Amino acid sequence: VKKAWVHAERDSEVRQAARAWRKAGAIDDRALARAEELFPAPWPDPTLVWRVLAFFFVSFAVGAVFASIVSAWHEHSVAAAAFVLAVLLAAAAEGLRPSESGAASASGAAAAFWSVTCLLIGSWDAAGWHDRGLTILLAVGAVAWAAAAWRWGYPAFALFSSASFFLFLARFAGGRALWFVLGAALAAACVPLLDRPALAPSARRSAAGALAVCLTAVYVAVNPYSLEQDVVESIAHPGASAVGRSAAVYTLAALGVVILPLFLLAWGIRSRRALIVDLAAVFTALSLATLRYYMHIEPIWAVLAVAGAGSIALALLLHRWLDRAPGRERRGFTADALFESEDKQQALGTVGTALALAPDAGGPPKPEPGAFQGGGGVSGGGGSSESF
Amino acid sequence: MNPEVAEAIPLLREKAILGEEQAGVFLRVARRELVSLRMELRTLLYAGVLLAVSGVGLFLKENHDRIGPAAIVAVLSVAAAGCLAYVWRRSPPFSWASTPSPHIAADYVLLLGVLLLGSNLAYIETQFRFLGANWAYHLLILSLTALAFAYRFDSRAVLSLALSSFTAWRGLSTRFPFESIFRARPEALRANALGCGALFLAAALVSVRARRKAHFEPIFAAFGWLLLFGGLLSGVFQRGPDWPLWVTITSVVAVAVLAFAYRLRRLFDFGVAVVAAYLALLKPLAEALKNPQALFYSVALSSIGILVLLAAAYRRMRVRP
Numbered sequence: 001v002k003k004a005w006v007h008a009e010r011d012s013e014v015r016q017a018a019r020a021w022r023k024a025g026a027i028d029d030r031a032l033a034r035a036e037e038l039f040p041a042p043w044p045d046p047t048l049v050w051r052v053l054a055f056f057f058v059s060f061a062v063g064a065v066f067a068s069i070v071s072a073w074h075e076h077s078v079a080a081a082a083f084v085l086a087v088l089l090a091a092a093a094e095g096l097r098p099s100e101s102g103a104a105s106a107s108g109a110a111a112a113f114w115s116v117t118c119l120l121i122g123s124w125d126a127a128g129w130h131d132r133g134l135t136i137l138l139a140v141g142a143v144a145w146a147a148a149a150w151r152w153g154y155p156a157f158a159l160f161s162s163a164s165f166f167l168f169l170a171r172f173a174g175g176r177a178l179w180f181v182l183g184a185a186l187a188a189a190c191v192p193l194l195d196r197p198a199l200a201p202s203a204r205r206s207a208a209g210a211l212a213v214c215l216t217a218v219y220v221a222v223n224p225y226s227l228e229q230d231v232v233e234s235i236a237h238p239g240a241s242a243v244g245r246s247a248a249v250y251t252l253a254a255l256g257v258v259i260l261p262l263f264l265l266a267w268g269i270r271s272r273r274a275l276i277v278d279l280a281a282v283f284t285a286l287s288l289a290t291l292r293y294y295m296h297i298e299p300i301w302a303v304l305a306v307a308g309a310g311s312i313a314l315a316l317l318l319h320r321w322l323d324r325a326p327g328r329e330r331r332g333f334t335a336d337a338l339f340e341s342e343d344k345q346q347a348l349g350t351v352g353t354a355l356a357l358a359p360d361a362g363g364p365p366k367p368e369p370g371a372f373q374g375g376g377g378v379s380g381g382g383g384s385s386e387s388f
Numbered sequence: 389m390n391p392e393v394a395e396a397i398p399l400l401r402e403k404a405i406l407g408e409e410q411a412g413v414f415l416r417v418a419r420r421e422l423v424s425l426r427m428e429l430r431t432l433l434y435a436g437v438l439l440a441v442s443g444v445g446l447f448l449k450e451n452h453d454r455i456g457p458a459a460i461v462a463v464l465s466v467a468a469a470g471c472l473a474y475v476w477r478r479s480p481p482f483s484w485a486s487t488p489s490p491h492i493a494a495d496y497v498l499l500l501g502v503l504l505l506g507s508n509l510a511y512i513e514t515q516f517r518f519l520g521a522n523w524a525y526h527l528l529i530l531s532l533t534a535l536a537f538a539y540r541f542d543s544r545a546v547l548s549l550a551l552s553s554f555t556a557w558r559g560l561s562t563r564f565p566f567e568s569i570f571r572a573r574p575e576a577l578r579a580n581a582l583g584c585g586a587l588f589l590a591a592a593l594v595s596v597r598a599r600r601k602a603h604f605e606p607i608f609a610a611f612g613w614l615l616l617f618g619g620l621l622s623g624v625f626q627r628g629p630d631w632p633l634w635v636t637i638t639s640v641v642a643v644a645v646l647a648f649a650y651r652l653r654r655l656f657d658f659g660v661a662v663v664a665a666y667l668a669l670l671k672p673l674a675e676a677l678k679n680p681q682a683l684f685y686s687v688a689l690s691s692i693g694i695l696v697l698l699a700a701a702y703r704r705m706r707v708r709p
Contacts, residue, residue, distance in 0.1 A: 013392040017418070026410060034405045039396065049655040053698060056663060061691035068684035103702035107695050197391035272423045281428065301446035308440025312493070312500075315432040319492055322425065329422060335492065338417055338424040345430050349495070350548045350607060356438065357503060358552030359510075359527055361561035 005043075005098055005153065006200040012043035013201050020339040046102030054106035055113075062089065062114045082122030089115035097152050112152050116144045116160075138168035153202030155209045162186075162213035170235035176221050179232060183217035190214060194273075208275055215264070219283050222256030225290045257287040272332045393418040426492070433496040441503045448511055457515045464508035471501030472537075479541050486603045487542045495543050502537055502546055506530045506553070527557035539601060547604055551611045555584050560615070574626065578619045585616030606656070613645070613657055617664040624668050631671060638668035653705050666694060 018035040021027045027035075046054070062085065069081040089111045096108025123140040127133035145161035148154065169178040193199060193207035220226050227245060234240065261283040268276030288307070297303055322328065322335040397418060401411040416422040444464070452460060475498045478490040489495060513519055513526040534550035537543065555561070558580035589612035595605045620641060623634030642665035649658035670687070677683045 010392045013390060014396040017390070017393045017396075017414070021410075021414065026414075027406070031405050034403070035396075035400055038400070038403065038405070047655060049659040050698075050702065053659045053662060054695065057666075057691045057695050057698070061688045061695070064684045064687035064691065068681050068688065071681050071684065101699050101702050102706075103695070103699040107699070195389040195391065197395070201390075201392065272420050274423055274425070274428065277425075278428060281432075299446075299450060301443045301450060303443070304439050304446060305443030308436045308438070308443055311432050311436030311439060312496070313436075315429045315436065316493055318425070318432075319429055332421055333423050333425050335425055335429060337426045338422070340424055340426060342426070345427055346495075346544055349430070349434060349545045352434065353499065353545045353548040354552045354611075357441070357499070357549060358561070359506065359530065359556040361556045361559050 002098075008041040008043035008098065009153065009201050011039040011041035012045065014039040016045070017339070020341070023341065024337075024339045026339070042100050043098075044100060044102045044105035046106040050102050051106045051109070054103060055110040058107055058110035058114060062118070066118070079122045079125035082118045082125065086115050086118040086122060089118060093152060108152075109154060112148055112154060112157070116141075116148050116157070119144050135168065135171045138164050138171065142168055149206050150203070153200060153206075155202060155205035158206030159209040159213060162210040166213065166217045167235060170232050172236065175236060176227075176232040179217045180221040183214045183221065187211055187214035187218065212275065212279060215279055219257070219260055219286070222253050222260065223286070223290060224250050224253040224257065225293055227253050257283070257290055261287055269331060269333075389420040390418045429492055430496075433493055437496050437500045437503070440500060441507070444504065444507055448507065452511075452515075457511070461508060461512060464504055464511065468501045468504035468508060471497050471504065475501065475541055482540055483542075484600045486601075489542075494541070495545055498537060498541050498543050499545050499549065502534050502549060505533060524557055524559075527553050531557060538604075542601070544604070544607055547607055548611075551588060551607070555580075555611075555615065558584055560584065574622060578622050581615045581619030581622070585612045585614075585619060588612035588615065609654075610656060613660045616641070617660055621664060621667055624671050635668050635671055639665060642668065650701065650705065655705075658701070658705075662694065662698070666690070 015036050018027070018032050018039075022029070022032040066081055066085055069084065070078055073081060093108045093112035093115055096104050096111060099105045099108065120137055120141055124133050124137040127136040141164035142161050145157045145164060149157035149161060166179055166183070169175050169182065172178065190207045190211040194204055194211070196204065199207070220231060223231075226232065227250065230240070261280050264276050264280035264283065268274070268278075268280050291297075292303055319335045322330055322333060328334055328336060394415060397406065397411050397415045400406045401408070406414065413422075444467075448460065455463075475494050478494055480487050480490055509526050509530055513523055517523070519525050531550050531553035534546050534553060538547035538550055559577055560581055588608045592605045592608035592612055594600070595608060596602050617638070620634060620638040624631055624638055626634070642661045645657055645661035646665070648654070649661060669690075673686055673690075674683055677686060
């Protein structure tokens with residue numbers, strides 16, 4: 001990332017914090033204006049609508065240009081067309097990235113995404129659309145996404161890069177061991193980067209994304225269900241017969257899925273890192289699901305209902321515990337919103353309800369005499385997508 | 389930790405932009421000495437509602453013949469009533485204005501209660517067939533009930549459920565919108581989409597004009613625009629001969645919405661109208677240009693043109709007072 005961009009990013013961090021303080025009513029308009037005057041460098045932060053619009057039209061343009069080049073140069077030139085587009089789009093991303101206009105900046109992000117995607121398409125076509133080509137594609141993906149994240153400062157690209165890297169590792173014999181060892185090592189390497197002031201804010205966020213992927217890789221590597229189903233091994237050899245493992249390995253794996261979430265939870269609480277606490281919560285949920293799979297806890301409806309009621313009860317208890325503490329905080333954690341936007345969280349809930357909890361338009365199927373057929377989501381089936 | 393903000397706060401304090409106490413609190417947050425778990429708690433509550441309602445769905449499926457309808461209806465009724473009583477006890481008095489949520493869980497427990505009520509309603513209808521051939525009316529009942537609860541307890545999530553239940557009553561799914569498109573009787577579905585869209589937009593207008601839950605307006609409007617343009621575009625891309633008429637109508641409506649959204653700086657409405665107008669104009673373009681390569685070039689150029697226009701619109705929307 002260029003120096004000027006880093007400077008603008010840093011100013012933007014302060015400006016955004018000041019706006020959040022203003023929105024929460026902690027400062028007035030005058031204080032906000034003076035803070036923005038003191039940290040003036042503009043760094044675009046387009047809204048979701050502009051991002052979606054830009055991505056939609058850039059994708060249309062890229063798809064159409066690609067199709068026209070391929071149809072003009074004939075089908076065997078897919079790689080050439082993809083490489084040409086990758087270069088053109090990279091140039092566009094470079095030009096648009098620092099733009100003051102949110103719409104232009106969002107277009108730059110979409111151009112950067114398609115630049116790397118075109119590079120990957122070209123690489124795969126050049127390497128041949130076969131098994132070895134896939135390994136090359138993943139290696140190129142890991143490097144290209146990392147380079148794009150480093151150059152243009154998009155944390156999502158760091159996430160793609162890390163994911164590509166672990167998929168690449170899975171293509172080799174001993175992929176699972178590599179996931180465990182390199183996942184742990186890279187996670188340890190990412191931690192000091194999370195708060196390093198010398199890094200640009202986007203680089204720190206990229207490190208956080210990479211850390212999340214590394215820890216996920218470690219968790220998948222030790223999960224007994226993933227061992228039994230050969231989740232990692234099937235990336236290299238889809239459909240291959242299962243690898244036999246001793247009971248001791250499964251015992252160690254079972255210990256792993258208990259210890260890892262607990263370790264992360266303790267670390268997250270101690271260091272007050274919400275990301276680590278969130279990962280610990282997700283891994284705990286996955287470990288409980290794994291436990292249910294092996295313990296054959298039945299019936300499933302009771303498991304879901306208890307899990308649901310348990311989640312709600314846990315949230316209520318946690319909220320109460322934090323809320324009743326002196327100063328409404330414990331160990332540096334609070335249930336108050338501080339300066340985060342509650343509007344965004346509420347909007348997510350509203351969209352989630354329409355997408356996951358809405359009734360099925362088909363209505364209930366014709367019932368057999370005396371039989372209940374709920375039809376999944378009918379009248380608030382809670383997103384249960386099964387047809388029954 | 390946010391090093392930039394942590395470094396800036398002493399400077400802001402020095403310049404008297406922040407007070408001593410303010411700076412202290414902001415600095416604790418920037419240094420990660422104080423961390424909010426609000427979002428995590430909300431996510432946990434939402435996941436709880438999803439899991440619980442899924443469990444209830446499976447419970448109904450597996451136990452209807454063993455337990456019997458009366459017991460199931462009783463259990464669901466008690467559970468729903470418990471949730472609603474919890475919310476009722478904690479809620480502030482009704483107001484047409486936005487009311488602050490009394491508790492972080494109130495909205496989610498209300499949503500759970502209304503969903504349980506809906507499951508109960510569907511179960512009763514499936515078992516006892518009170519509505520006979522008009523079974524779909526139970527969705528309307530659910531929609532109206534959810535609407536009443538949304539207004540009483542000022543819940544956007546429950547309003548969203550009310551509107552999606554209403555569209556489900558008219559045969560349109562918000563969970564699987566494309567499934568609706570490919571269903572039989574596209575003309576009837578299109579008419580329903582246009583009707584629902586117009587109704588929701590009217591509700592949005594009334595909300596603002598009458599100042600009755602004006603903060604619900606964006607939800608009514610979002611559902612309204614999506615349904616309206618979805619209906620119009622289904623006419624544009626139909627196989628019948630009258631698509632030019634639908635292209636014309638869609639273009640006229642899109643231009644009107646663009647002007648309105650640009651004037652009032654309504655980004656979501658602006659975005660939906662831009663996409664709808666573009667998609668509508670692709671149809672005559674594809675019909676006129678039989679050569680695929682010419683079509684590809686045209687799509688590429690027009691997309692780039694739209695991006696340039698969007699950048700210009702962005703600048704003007706930001707600059708205009």
